[in-house]
Amino acid sequence: MPATGQRRTESLPHELSVTCMSCGRSFAGTSAISTCPECGGLLDADIDLERTLTPIAFDAPKDSIGAQSGVWRFRSLLPDIPDEHIVTRYEGNTPLYWDDRLTDYAGLANGRMGVKHEGHNPTGSFKDRGMTVAVSHARTIGARVIACASTGNTSASLASYAATAGMPAMVLIPDGKISAGKLGQTIAYGATVVQIAGDFDLALKLLRELTSEFDVYLANSVNPFRPEGQKTIVFEILANLNWKAPDVIALPGGNLGNTAAFGKALSEAYQVGLIDRLPRIATIQAEGASPFARYFESGFDHYEPMTPNTIATAINIGAPASVERARRAIQGTSGLVTAVTDDEILDAKAIIDRAGIGCEPASAASLAGIRKLVAAGEIPDDATVVGVLTGNVLKDTDAIVNYHLSNVDNEPRPLANRPIKVDATLDALKKVLDDAVLG
Ligand SMILES: *Cc1c(COP(=O)(O)O)cnc(C)c1O
Ligand SMILES: [Zn+2]
Numbered sequence: 302m303p304a305t306g307q308r309r310t311e312s313l314p315h316e317l318s319v320t321c322m323s324c325g326r327s328f329a330g331t332s333a334i335s336t337c338p339e340c341g342g343l344l345d346a347d348i349d350l351e352r353t354l355t356p357i358a359f360d361a362p363k364d365s366i367g368a369q370s371g372v373w374r375f376r377s378l379l380p381d382i383p384d385e386h387i388v389t390r391y392e393g394n395t396p397l398y399w400d401d402r403l404t405d406y407a408g409l410a411n412g413r414m415g416v417k418h419e420g421h422n423p424t425g426s427f428k429d430r431g432m433t434v435a436v437s438h439a440r441t442i443g444a445r446v447i448a449c450a451s452t453g454n455t456s457a458s459l460a461s462y463a464a465t466a467g468m469p470a471m472v473l474i475p476d477g478k479i480s481a482g483k484l485g486q487t488i489a490y491g492a493t494v495v496q497i498a499g500d501f502d503l504a505l506k507l508l509r510e511l512t513s514e515f516d517v518y519l520a521n522s523v524n525p526f527r528p529e530g531q532k533t534i535v536f537e538i539l540a541n542l543n544w545k546a547p548d549v550i551a552l553p554g555g556n557l558g559n560t561a562a563f564g565k566a567l568s569e570a571y572q573v574g575l576i577d578r579l580p581r582i583a584t585i586q587a588e589g590a591s592p593f594a595r596y597f598e599s600g601f602d603h604y605e606p607m608t609p610n611t612i613a614t615a616i617n618i619g620a621p622a623s624v625e626r627a628r629r630a631i632q633g634t635s636g637l638v639t640a641v642t643d644d645e646i647l648d649a650k651a652i653i654d655r656a657g658i659g660c661e662p663a664s665a666a667s668l669a670g671i672r673k674l675v676a677a678g679e680i681p682d683d684a685t686v687v688g689v690l691t692g693n694v695l696k697d698t699d700a701i702v703n704y705h706l707s708n709v710d711n712e713p714r715p716l717a718n719r720p721i722k723v724d725a726t727l728d729a730l731k732k733v734l735d736d737a738v739l740g
Contacts, residue, residue, distance in 0.1 A: 316380075317331055317346075317438075317441075318346075318347045319334065319525045320344065321339065321340060321343070322625065322626060323340050323342025324342055326339050326340075327347065328344070330380065330438075330526075332442060333439070333512070333517075333518045335523050335524045336509075336513075336523065343523060343623065344525040346525045346528075347380075348379070350573055353573055353574045354377060354573040354575055355575070356544055359377070359536070366387055370394075370433065371394035371395065371430075371537055372389070373389060374393070374533075375537075378573070379434065380434070380526060382437045382441055386440045388433060388465050388466040389465075390423040390462065391423065392422050392423055392429040392430055392433050392530075393422070393430055395417060395418050395420075395422065396418050397415050397417050397538065397687065398418060399414070400656050402655075403415075403652065403653065403668060403688075406649070406672060407672050409675060409683070409684060411682050412548075412681070412682055413685055415688070416653070416689070417534065417687055417688070418658065418690045419534065419664075419689060419692070420664070420696070423461065425457070425695065425696055426457070426458065426693065427454075427531065427534060427689065427692070428454045428457075429458050429462070430533050431522065431558070432458040432462045434529045434530035435518075435520045436459070436465075439520070442518075444516075444517075444518035445516065446468070446469050447459065447469075447471075447517070447518040448470065448471040448517050448520065449508070450472075450473040450474070450497075450501060451479075451521075452474075452475065452618065453480055453614060454615055456487040456494070457490070459520050460472065460490035461490045463492065464490045470492040471495065472487055472492045472493065472494050473505075474487075474504065475500045475503075475504055479614060480614060482695055482696050482698060483697075500619070501556075501617065502619055505521060522622065522623060523558075528558050528565065531558065532562045532566035532569070534689060535562075535567055535570070536566060539570060539576060545576075546579065546580045547580050547686060548580060548581065548684040548686060549684055549685075549687070550563060550567075550687050550688075551582075551583040551584075551687070551689065552582070552691065553613070553663045553667055554585060554586045554616065554666075555590070555618040556621045556622050557584070557593060557626070558622070559689075560582060560627035560630050561623045561630050563582050564626070564629060564630020564634060564636075567580065567630075567634055579635075581635050582631060583670060583686075584627065584631065585639055585640070585641060585671075586616060586640045586641075587613045587643060587663075587666060590607070590611045590617050590618055590619055591607070592605060592606050593621060593638055594638045596638075598638075606619050607619045607620075611643055611646075612643045613662040613665075613666060614662075615692060615696075637680070640670075641670050641673055645669040645672075646662055646666050647662065647665070648669070649668040649669035650665035650700075650704075651714070651716035652665075652668065652716070653668060655718075659693070659694030660690040661692035661696035661700070662697055662700050664691040665690075704716075704717070705717045706719065
């Protein structure tokens, strides 16, 4: 059955509408539409910005969905989804941690580094924020099947939210390139898992073809409703800081849906008067998957996708779908883009883990990138920076064990913490206490 109802509207009588970022045409947001039917460009959900908002707008009444969900709390800046269609697992409301060890590692001698821990979401990653909006939208428009291509976290999140809604989900994953934890979650929540002999970029391309031909709701971040939920990370950071904007908000960049969403969130918060200045967005890629960082280095003059190869599987993407939307976000906030090596990511992760916070590898790109940008003088050392930790430490335990137990050039890694094997005697334990614990 072909996708239906993609009609152009001149006057936007619908409460849900979307606008093409390339040609500026608007369409009703009441179908499973993820690219402009006229020019193929990506679409943005329309939000009413012709008004002033104060933080009171987000004081959700007791017993309302917004009182439980850190996404739906921000409904005044989200697409208008009726209560009865909202599919929520009470996502968001994540902690913002300040830690001197992270500030030191970042090199912010006179500033401070906080981390927004999105690994505290229901399925352990920030993807839940967009997923609650996408699945709720899918239900609003009566979609029957919902699908995504994923490096792991999107699939885990979709599988959970589809199960919550009682809808069948189909997930395409790059064969062998997703962590056991993420695959395990997706299987456990009951989605149909399809392993593709190819990388993420190929999986997404195939799925976009499938969903344009058949009546299947596409839940990837090219879908204009997913980034709407991701915006609430920024709103929540600003609320955490009493609506006083930090200097920089840093996040890892893969498919770049979040970079785009962060830009949209900041622009909206500014336009309705919630903040009086824009923080800079800093997007950090892995060097092995850094087409956006290279694009930035060329002054956004020359863009070329690449074959991706990084240990940070969540950002192992060589042809990011939201590259132009992300460019707009970086340019609109005088933002920065850089790339860090896998070793830099792993060392930064070890620092975050040791502080008792913990995150998955891709998340640590935020800290590694800030450290690099501060060292290069791109970010002043008195800046207030908030980095987003996108996923939970348990998402990729293989990466942890490898880091701590394997050698590089016959040497342990700088922060390796190796389990100690001893005889089952009190003497042996005393020796460990002296040498390793107190020593
Ligand atoms: C999806 C994901 C990212 C990358 O987000 P994009 O919007 O694709 O750039 C980073 N970290 C984690 C843990 C993710 O799951
Ligand atoms: Zn268009």
